[in-house]
Amino acid sequence: MSSTGEAPRKNRGPAAAAENRQALIDAARDLFAEQGFSVPFSAIARRAGVGQASLYRHFPDKVAIGVAVFEENLRLLEARPVGLHDFLVSIADQAKVSASLLEALVTSRSPLAEDLAVRLSAIITDMIARDDLPPGTTVDDVQAAVSMVAFHTAAAPTPDAAERAIAIVERGLRAL
Amino acid sequence: MSSTGEAPRKNRGPAAAAENRQALIDAARDLFAEQGFSVPFSAIARRAGVGQASLYRHFPDKVAIGVAVFEENLRLLEARPVGLHDFLVSIADQAKVSASLLEALVTSRSPLAEDLAVRLSAIITDMIARDDLPPGTTVDDVQAAVSMVAFHTAAAPTPDAAERAIAIVERGLRAL
Amino acid sequence: MSSTGEAPRKNRGPAAAAENRQALIDAARDLFAEQGFSVPFSAIARRAGVGQASLYRHFPDKVAIGVAVFEENLRLLEARPVGLHDFLVSIADQAKVSASLLEALVTSRSPLAEDLAVRLSAIITDMIARDDLPPGTTVDDVQAAVSMVAFHTAAAPTPDAAERAIAIVERGLRAL
Amino acid sequence: MSSTGEAPRKNRGPAAAAENRQALIDAARDLFAEQGFSVPFSAIARRAGVGQASLYRHFPDKVAIGVAVFEENLRLLEARPVGLHDFLVSIADQAKVSASLLEALVTSRSPLAEDLAVRLSAIITDMIARDDLPPGTTVDDVQAAVSMVAFHTAAAPTPDAAERAIAIVERGLRAL
DNA sequence: AATGAATGAGCGTTCATTCAT
DNA sequence: TATGAATGAACGCTCATTCAT
Numbered sequence: 001m002s003s004t005g006e007a008p009r010k011n012r013g014p015a016a017a018a019e020n021r022q023a024l025i026d027a028a029r030d031l032f033a034e035q036g037f038s039v040p041f042s043a044i045a046r047r048a049g050v051g052q053a054s055l056y057r058h059f060p061d062k063v064a065i066g067v068a069v070f071e072e073n074l075r076l077l078e079a080r081p082v083g084l085h086d087f088l089v090s091i092a093d094q095a096k097v098s099a100s101l102l103e104a105l106v107t108s109r110s111p112l113a114e115d116l117a118v119r120l121s122a123i124i125t126d127m128i129a130r131d132d133l134p135p136g137t138t139v140d141d142v143q144a145a146v147s148m149v150a151f152h153t154a155a156a157p158t159p160d161a162a163e164r165a166i167a168i169v170e171r172g173l174r175a176l
Numbered sequence: 177m178s179s180t181g182e183a184p185r186k187n188r189g190p191a192a193a194a195e196n197r198q199a200l201i202d203a204a205r206d207l208f209a210e211q212g213f214s215v216p217f218s219a220i221a222r223r224a225g226v227g228q229a230s231l232y233r234h235f236p237d238k239v240a241i242g243v244a245v246f247e248e249n250l251r252l253l254e255a256r257p258v259g260l261h262d263f264l265v266s267i268a269d270q271a272k273v274s275a276s277l278l279e280a281l282v283t284s285r286s287p288l289a290e291d292l293a294v295r296l297s298a299i300i301t302d303m304i305a306r307d308d309l310p311p312g313t314t315v316d317d318v319q320a321a322v323s324m325v326a327f328h329t330a331a332a333p334t335p336d337a338a339e340r341a342i343a344i345v346e347r348g349l350r351a352l
Numbered sequence: 353m354s355s356t357g358e359a360p361r362k363n364r365g366p367a368a369a370a371e372n373r374q375a376l377i378d379a380a381r382d383l384f385a386e387q388g389f390s391v392p393f394s395a396i397a398r399r400a401g402v403g404q405a406s407l408y409r410h411f412p413d414k415v416a417i418g419v420a421v422f423e424e425n426l427r428l429l430e431a432r433p434v435g436l437h438d439f440l441v442s443i444a445d446q447a448k449v450s451a452s453l454l455e456a457l458v459t460s461r462s463p464l465a466e467d468l469a470v471r472l473s474a475i476i477t478d479m480i481a482r483d484d485l486p487p488g489t490t491v492d493d494v495q496a497a498v499s500m501v502a503f504h505t506a507a508a509p510t511p512d513a514a515e516r517a518i519a520i521v522e523r524g525l526r527a528l
Numbered sequence: 529m530s531s532t533g534e535a536p537r538k539n540r541g542p543a544a545a546a547e548n549r550q551a552l553i554d555a556a557r558d559l560f561a562e563q564g565f566s567v568p569f570s571a572i573a574r575r576a577g578v579g580q581a582s583l584y585r586h587f588p589d590k591v592a593i594g595v596a597v598f599e600e601n602l603r604l605l606e607a608r609p610v611g612l613h614d615f616l617v618s619i620a621d622q623a624k625v626s627a628s629l630l631e632a633l634v635t636s637r638s639p640l641a642e643d644l645a646v647r648l649s650a651i652i653t654d655m656i657a658r659d660d661l662p663p664g665t666t667v668d669d670v671q672a673a674v675s676m677v678a679f680h681t682a683a684a685p686t687p688d689a690a691e692r693a694i695a696i697v698e699r700g701l702r703a704l
Numbered sequence: 705a706a707t708g709a710a711t712g713a714g715c716g717t718t719c720a721t722t723c724a725t
Numbered sequence: 726t727a728t729g730a731a732t733g734a735a736c737g738c739t740c741a742t743t744c745a746t
Contacts, residue, residue, distance in 0.1 A: 168321060406728075523703050568736055
């Protein structure tokens with residue numbers, strides 16, 4: 001009974017929990033990038049190579065895992081702050097993921113999501129100061145710009161969509 | 177709740193065709209407004225009080241009925257041209273419908289959709305001229321602004337989202 | 353009211369009945385040849401360019417129109433009798449139609465179908481005599497051979513299926 | 529009609545997988561026998577007392593389950609080889625199933641189906657040798673005979689259809 | 705705690721059949 | 726009598742969610 005076994009995947013005990021969680025988050029990010037937020041929730045478990053119930057144990061629904069991906073992205077931003085332009089470009093580069101995460105954040109009512117919103121505000125507040133945005137520029141203004149670039153670029157078919165969108169909103173923010 | 181009844185819906189004959197078509201378009205507009213473009217196609221038939229197959233006779237898919245709704249909106253604009261600001265406000269007022277129509281327009285490759293795109297371009301070209309937008313402003317610029325306002329407002333939870341988005345993109349377009 | 357009109361198709365009165373009937377039979381034969389007996393019944397009306405209800409007026413169901421096609425084929429055979437081999441070859445050439453008609457004939461319980469069966473028997477009886485088939489060969493034997501060739505050829509993917517099938521059953525019938 | 533109940537069907541867990549698979553194959557065989565290969569795919573799940581999605585998990589389409597039924601039949605033949613006559617009789621006894629399996633085999637392009645075709649060829653090659661069929665008799669000849677008997681018997685209404693068909697093709701094969 | 709099979713509801717689509725005109 | 730639109734009942738397929746192991 002304790003031979004090499006041919007079991008499809010062993011129950012490796014609690015130790016595997018963290019690994020699984022990370023695999024799920026990575027799979028979700030990939031799938032959001034490829035297919036947008038409308039991927040089947042169960043596809044995430046498949047892609048991660050993890051059982052369905054484990055997915056549900058870690059994340060009760062798609063929004064929850066979206067929030068978790070968001071958290072990772074935020075951590076990167078906190079570690080290495082960027083200016084407005086670079087921020088918008090990175091949003092557009094990952095337009096489908098960005099749009100997915102915004103959907104998740106807006107949809108979620110969890111305290112974790114609240115926390116993320118606060119941390120994002122802090123990042124943006126900092127960015128406004130460091131990047132010489134006109135006085136009066138609010139966090140909400142920048143968030144709106146981000147959302148507009150993300151959703152438009154995710155939906156637009158042409159390759160120059162991102163560039164054009166960024167140009168417009170950046171001018172709109174700076175030309176106060 | 178007395179006698180309106182839920183009779184199995186009588187076949188009113190071909191005379192009902194035009195009525196049904198209009199009922200379907202109206203139902204689609206309502207549902208797009210309530211739930212976005214992702215409403216089940218069959219929900220449109222249900223809401224219109226029309227059989228599934230009649231929906232399919234009139235419109236082969238969701239994109240087709242999206243295009244039909246678009247056409248009605250476009251006709252209004254052609255009849256009564258408006259300036260950029262009013263245009264964006266009306267887009268935002270019907271944000272979910274607007275986003276739905278943009279999705280339909282972008283998704284479709286039908287000649288009918290092409291025709292609508294051309295008509296929309298004409299409207300915007302005219303608007304650029306009449307509304308003193310900076311020389312060099314392109315139709316694509318305005319379309320991007322429209323798309324950004326529509327998608328952002330459709331997704332955003334707060335009531336002032338539209339106003340803020342319009343302010344940003346309008347400034348962005350005028351500040352050339 | 354009696355202008356040139358643009359009505360999709362005028363009600364041309366009883367005179368059109370015969371024409372419609374023939375158009376339906378021709379359409380059915382074509383569709384059986386292309387797609388087998390499983391074509392949607394309504395496709396026949398479409399192909400014939402005739403209203404659905406007219407199809408139903410002339411033929412209550414698919415079996416009935418199959419029988420009608422059969423009748424035409426039988427008339428040709430009565431006008432110009434052929435030998436066993438040529439008969440089997442023509443069955444195989446039109447394998448899908450042949451299989452369709454056999455299905456219709458077997459399924460139908462109408463007196464017309466009975467009549468056709470009788471006429472077919474007469475043709476085969478005549479053929480047995482003229483074609484020197486072994487004494488003792490029954491009409492049922494020949495009918496079975498026809499059915500086998502038709503169904504097998506209709507189902508078989510390879511081009512030599514018909515030839516092989518004909519060789520086997522013809523030998524089987526003649527080698528008594 | 530007292531207590532057998534129609535409980536909403538409990539989830540008996542993964543242990544039921546093998547049972548379910550077998551129940552599906554059995555149900556498919558029954559339904560093919562009763563109604564031919566054209567039974568609705570979903571009817572198989574209903575008959576087996578299994579959810580739709582479980583059917584799809586085990587067999588992606590009707591052809592796949594046809595192949596599985598075929599496999600069982602083939603295994604019996606491999607275990608206990610029979611002569612041509614007995615083979616044709618058993619085909620005819622299960623005419624509708626046989627015709628269904630032939631349709632599945634012909635329709636499928638899967639490697640599994642190829643494998644079955646090869647095994648069937650081996651069985652027939654062996655049979656040709658053991659049963660003194662004339663030299664020159666090919667596997668394709670015998671397969672054609674099988675197909676003809678199966679399809680004809682499945683379609684024919686009369687009880688003596690099988691016997692007659694077998695007599696003809698057997699004579700056709702032996703009288704070389 | 706992890707697995708992955710089972711469930712059933714729902715959506716998209718097609719078809720046979722009816723019915724007002 | 727011919728027309729063709731309307732109807733609703735299936736069928737194929739997928740997905741979110743649960744549960745025995």
